[in-house]
Amino acid sequence: MATGIYYFPTGSNAAVKLEELLLKPQLLKDISQLSPKYMYQTSTLEAKHSLDIQFVPKHTAFSYWGMYTRFAFYLSQ
Secondary structure: OOOOOOOOOOOOHHHHHHHHHHOOHHHHHHHHOOOOHHHHHHHHHHHHHHHHHHHOOOOOOOOHHHHHHHHHHHHHO
């Protein structure tokens, strides 16, 4: 039964090339800048979208004031 996890033999040509690629300073710098430390920005945005979907479903058309009052009612609870 395949687990979906594959390992390169230590020291093999493929393992060395992959390690060189993944440890390039520019790549490491770029990865660190993708999201702020502790991922506040991403989780905050996801939380906001979760609220939007819960209280203003995409399949239902609400007027601006309908959306505003539904959201305001949620925040007041």
